[in-house]
Amino acid sequence: MGGALIALLVIGGLVLLVILWFIATYNGLVRLRNQVKEAWAQIDVQLKRRHDLIPNLVETVKGYAGHERQTLEEVMRARAAAVSAHGVGEQAQAESQLSGALGRLLMVVEQYPDLKANQNFLALQEELTSTENKIGFSRQFYNEQVMQYNTRIQQIPANLVAGMFQFREEAFFELEDKSERAVPQVKF
């Protein structure tokens, strides 16, 4: 009698432990996944900020360098594509296109000293530099979070829980162009 009771208690305790471990692991994974989502939201905020800055920039440049139509249109096209992009991979590609177009525009601007002396343009320059930096830094943080999350759901024994509840690997936000891997430095 006594022996059976003890065995029952031991088994019950073990089951309880496993359940507790399950809950803890599951909650840990949820927390990590939410951190990834939150980090992505931060990138999104910065990308939107850049999209909002561009019309302003294009207007200012137009006033001084109206005949650079091709470059300006290219920037607006790339912006439109970036605004309508969905998903991490597609967005990353559209954004790196936009970075390229912006870079070309800013090279062109070099030839217009009047524009470079304009205070509005200078303020815009600081905003744009900073926005590029913010995109870079939030991307950096996002990728760190993704790495942490992906590593966690691949490791034993958390991968059991991850597989059961469909925790999927998240994509890194990588820029296509190798030279863009460094934080873009906007210089006029």
Place this chain on the structure above:
Amino acid sequence: MWEAIAANRRRSRLLLALMALLLAALGGAIGMSIDPDPATGGVFGVLAALAVFGVMTLVSLTAGEAILLKSMGARKLETPAEARRLFNVVEEMTLAAGLPRRPDVYVLDTDSLNAFAVGRNPERAAVAVTIGLLRKLNRDELQGVVAHEIGHVRNLDIRFLTLAAVMMGSIALISDVFLRAFLHGGRHTSRRGRDSRDGGNQAQAIMLLVALALAILAPLCAQLLYFACSRRREYLADASAARFTRFPEGLASALEKISGHAGGRLLGKQNRAVAPMFIVNPLRAMGGGGLFATHPPTDRRIAILRAMAGGAGFAEYERAWRERAGERGALFGERTRAEAGERVPRRAAAPAEEQRDAVARAREALRHRRGGSGWETIACRCGGHVSLSPTFSAERVECPRCHRTIRVTD
């Protein structure tokens, strides 16, 4: 990163426990030198010491930041327009560190080069920089300094350093009061001692000696513990800065400028306890070494950052730290290094700052200084700025550049 924080927490608790023990021992010994019965004198002494600590902790945790910022004459910047570059840099580093909220931004109206951070937790923190710093540092250097401060916030250094400083202060205060009482009013205790039994007298005499020894030694021990911890935290904050910015040279070059600058002292001697919160020791221009230094020597910190050789991660920093500081052991836990290690791309070196940028930054800093003393700056549509003295009362003013009329309320 998270593990570094956890390790910090563990080490902090150990240190705080050691200091608490020191505090209790001091209180107990003093109590027993007055009344040799451990049950009354000893317990009373310990309780009194803890009460002093408790009150000081409460004050420092509820009002400590406000007191520090106020005593330094720091001014809070409310809108980004007041210092765009500084605000942007703080926002960038907030993103890089993944802080839940951007710390408040303060400026100190002085020419010396320094910066510090305060705040109990990452949700409620503040970063302060001097106007001298805004004037002298370029964007990358400013970013390095801000990243170092945000590193302190992220690593939860500030709460710990505040607690430790308060504990150290309590120990110093109690020792001081006891030593003064002994030197000036010692007769009272010794008369009471003579009245009691012989054994008690002897025990009391011994306890008095113990209490005296503790009162002299405890503040020194507390300082040693405190400063050892604060030096290590400086290294950790430097490593965090390199990781956040992916550009160790920014901070290295900023430290070089700061240490080469013969600036005035920012703090009075009595403010030694808050010195570890600054990026370089505000009490002396050149960072010296030694057991009582709050910061590692600045030239060593620069050498470590420059020796990171093509990396910007914790692993590279630790390697450089071992090499340059001649230390063994580990700065970070195993998992932190593995997790954050190799795959840290390094940012390409920044191009040299253009003269125009340097002028713009000096102007922004100067504008700021006037803003602090009641001058207002208004912008004209032509891009020029007009500075108005605090006594200026008219409604309109003519722009000196384009001669347009500007309304002061704009």
